[in-house]
Amino acid sequence: MCKYNRLNEDPYGTNMKMLEMTGTGKRVLEVGCATGYLSELLKKNDCHVTGIEIDPEAAQSARRFCDAVLDIDISTKSRLPYEDEYFDVVLCGDVLEHTPNPSDTLRFLSRYIKRGGLCVVSVPNVAYWLMRLRLLFGNFSYDKGGILDEGHLRFFTLKTSREMVAGAGLEICSIDVTPGLPYYRIFHVRAINKLRYLTARTFKGLFAFQFLITAKRL
DSSP states (O other): SSSOOSSSTTTHHHHHHHHHHHHOOOOEEETTTTTHHHHHHHHHHTTTEEEEEEHHHHHHHHTTTTEEEEEEEEEGEEEEEEEOTTTEEEEESSGGGGGEEEEEEHHHTTTEEEEEEEEEEEETTSSSHHHHHHHHHOOOOOBBSSTBBOOOOBOOOOOHHHHHHHHTTEEEEEEEEESSSSOOOOOGGHHHHHHHHHHHHHTTTHEEEEEEEEEEEO
16 A cells, blocks of 8 residues: 555644645646545545556555546656646645656656646755755765655756656746644644744755745646
C-alpha cells in the first residue's frame, strides 16, 4: 500500500492549502491521489475528481471517493482518456519529484488544463536548512520519507521549481511554502505555528520545507 495514505490537517501544510486553492465546483485532476484522502474533501466541496495513482491498492481505495481513478504511471503516458483543456484544476502534490523527467510530465499534464485554469504543484526544497547542514557533514543518505525520500528521483530548489513550472507553459500566480518544523495543535502555541510559517515564507530558499506553486494555463 502507498505510504502516503493519511490527510495532513496542518492548515499550513500542502493538503489544506491545495484544498483552499482549488475552490468549489471544479473539475479536478488529482495526480498522485494515493488513497483518496484529499479527493474526499474535494468531493465535499462539490468538485468532480479524477485521480491518478500508480499504486494499484491505493488506487482501489481512492475509488471510494473519486469519480474516476486511472491506475497508471503518469511519466510513461503519451495520452489521457480526456480531451485537451478538460480540467479546471490539476493538482500535483508531492508527485513530480518521483518522476524521471518532471518538466516533461508537467508539460504533458498542462495540455489538459482549460485556458485560464490552474495547476497547483508542490515539491520539496532540497536547499532546506537541515539538508544544507547534512551536506556540510557529508551526509546525503536517503530516508523513508521527507525531502530525501527513497522514492525521489529529482530534487528542486526555489529557482529550479520555478523554471520547471514556467517551462511547462504555465504562468506562475503565487509561490507559497510549507514550513519544516512540527505543527502543534495546542492552543497556546498557535502563535508558534504562524511564526514558523511566516519565517519559511519570508526566507523561502532556506526555511521552506516545500514550495507550493500555483500557476495559470494561458
